[in-house]
């Protein structure tokens with residue numbers, strides 16, 4: 001059987017975990033999934049969800065997108081170093097006023113979210129080009145095309161990812177490679193819990209009163225309601241991504257949330273006028 005080798009980053013939770021399991025449980029067994037995570041001590045949830053596929057169509061490996069050696073060691077450990085489908089999923093979020101964030105904290109977001117992708121491609125793209133086959137699937141976000149209040153650095157990292165992929169897409173055509181950007185809106189995962197919890201701990205004393213008030217009484221106050229009303233499950237995003245992966249001619253961009261799509265579409269069409277109006281009152 002001609003199984004496709006899939007390597008996914010950030011599979012300890014959320015979308016990465018759901019997608020790894022979805023592909024490994026494919027009825028036609030079309031995929032051999034290497035589900036990676038930076039810390040193997042966090043493998044329990046994936047092992048549980050993988051069930052019988054563990055050791056058959058799913059294997060767990062260590063990979064930290066911030067560590068070139070770990071990426072190389074992981075790819076070297078694969079049969080003939082072959083990756084047919086790379087899913088770059090691992091990322092970090094960050095919210096809050098920039099006055100309250102250090103440059104080192106911002107650099108760490110760019111290092112994981114943007115340079116993490118660059119490191120992976122430096123290791124995997126040359127082999128894909130030689131074979132003239134491969135699909136690079138990047139879990140981006142609607143924030144890759146639309147900035148959102150108090151997500152300045154995170155959105156910038158997603159814009160960087162999208163610009164990088166858009167530029168590479170031109171080369172990809174020449175080598176018969178596909179690149180797809182998956183753009184979910186809010187998804188209810190560890191990510192949004194972690195980001196929100198961290199956001200609540202921010203020392204707002206470095207921000208002026210108006211900014212601090214906007215963060216507390218507009219952003220934080222409405223955050224849960226936005227996620228509860230619009231949020232998708234990681235399994236839903238995994239299903240969308242599965243469909244993109246199994247398409248003969250996958251699209252370059254794909255938004256996963258029909259409830260959110262009108263917001264990002266109208267933003268692109270009308271600019272700031274389309275910003276969603278939620279009042280602090």
Ligand SMILES: NC(=O)C1=CN([C@@H]2O[C@H](COP(=O)(O)OP(=O)(O)OC[C@H]3O[C@@H](n4cnc5c(N)ncnc54)[C@H](OP(=O)(O)O)[C@@H]3O)[C@@H](O)[C@H]2O)C=CC1
Pocket residue numbers: 009010011012013014015016037038039042063064065066088089090091092112139140141142183184185186187188189190191192234
């Ligand atoms: N949740 C949301 O609302 C949305 C999420 N997304 C995107 O979806 C993707 C997955 O996020 P989601 O499933 O929500 O969140 P999770 O927090 O559940 O998953 C993020 C994963 O990335 C891993 N990770 C972080 N840093 C590294 C690293 N240096 N090397 C390897 N793995 C790392 C985490 O591992 P560890 O457990 O070790 O921290 C975790 O497994 C991200 O790209 C995110 O930007 C897009 C739109 C909306």
Ligand SMILES: CC1=C(/C=C/C(C)=C/C=C/C(C)=C/C=O)C(C)(C)CCC1
Pocket residue numbers: 140141142143148149184185186187218219220222223224226276278
């Ligand atoms: C909370 C909140 C808003 C929306 C937040 C959204 C939509 C967050 C989406 C996060 C995503 C998509 C994260 C991952 O990539 C608005 C509308 C700015 C108004 C003020 C309060």
